[in-house]
Amino acid sequence: MNRRSLLAAPLLLPALAATQAHAQAQNPTRLRMALLPDENASTIIQNAQPLRTHLMQALGRDVQVVVTTDYSSMIEAMRFGRIEIAYFGPFSYVLAKSRAEGIEPFAVGVERGSPTYRSIIIATADGPVKKLEDVRGHPMAFGDQASTSSHLVPRATILRRTGLVGERDFRVVHVGTHDAVARTVQSGRAPVGALSELIFHSLLARNVIQRERLVDVAFSDPIPNYPMVMQGNLAPELKQAIRNAFLNLRDGELLRNFRVEGFAATDDAAYDVLRETARILNLDLGRMS
Structure with missing residues (x-):
């Protein structure tokens, strides 16, 4: 892995009040x-909506689903205990973990039998741009700075395969979301961009973008999929129920809405590959988060 009736959680509470609530709200x-x-x-x-209903029935309590304004606000909400559960992107989880050591990944999406997915680099x-080397000298559209498949991994893929460095050999343009990347490339505002392959195919299926106006340039190596993460201080019986x-x-049907066929158990070590990717790109996790 979206606001009306669901988006009511107080994500902008003062940090002190949120921290106090975090310490007290174990169950x-x-x-x-x-x-x-x-x-x-x-x-x-x-x-x-269907996931909210499922969780309320399975857990026997109210569940409030929120969509934060951006990746950074989601990381901060987890850090200060304003949310108990989060469906992070792989790299945004790594950033969150660097700020909130007590959070725990516990489930990962599985697609086609694998807990991985890929980033796709597309061009107008x-x-x-016909091949990766052609990125040189052009603006390239990426999503959020903390996005795995729409920033971190494609930049590392280009570096490893061509030696081209973002902001030195091509201009990095952040446009926010994956669908914004696809639209930006389709319109020609940037000749090339990167996003999740799963989201790309979802946008095609929904006719948000047109296949004939875009070409595939490259795919990344497999990436560990999005983790479900919970606060580590929740009561043990509640954590097991979650x-x-x-x-x-x-x-x-519910699982397809999250572009997965199921969830498998996971842990923090599964995301070490992204910490190594950030190291290759000389990214400072502390400064990014």
Whole structure:
């Protein structure tokens, strides 16, 4: 892995009050779950309704689903205990973990039998970019700075395969969401861009973008998929119930809304590959988060 009836959680509480609530709310009667704003917020909220219903039934308590304004606000909400559960992107989880050591990844999306996905680099069909080396000298559209498949991984892929460095050999342009990247490239405002392959195919299926106006340039190596993450100070029985609610989820329609066929158990070590990717790119996790 979206605002009306769901987006009511107090994500902008003062940090002190949030920290106090975080320390006290080990077994809250209401759980707040945040979803990553990697697409249009209204689409995410629409897709989230069945998951909210499932969790309320499985956990026997109210569940409030929110979409934060950007990746950084989601990281800060987790850090200060304003949310109990979050569906992070892989790299935004790594950034969150660097600020909030107590949070725990517990489930990862599985697609086609694998807990991984890929980034795709696309170009305008009639534009100047036909292969990765052609990125040199052109603006390239990326999503949020903390996005895995729409920033971190594609930049590392270009570096490893061509030696081209962002901001030295090509201009880095952040446009926010994955769908904004696709639209930017299709319109020609940037001749090349990167986003999640799964989101790319979803945008095609929904006719948000047109296949004939875009070409595939490259795919990344497999990336560990989006993790579900919870606050580590929740009561043990509640944490187990939350794990079970995701790991035992079998509703195909609900799962398709999150572009997965199921959830498998995961842990922090699964995301070390992204810490290494950030190191290769000379990114300071502390400064980014």
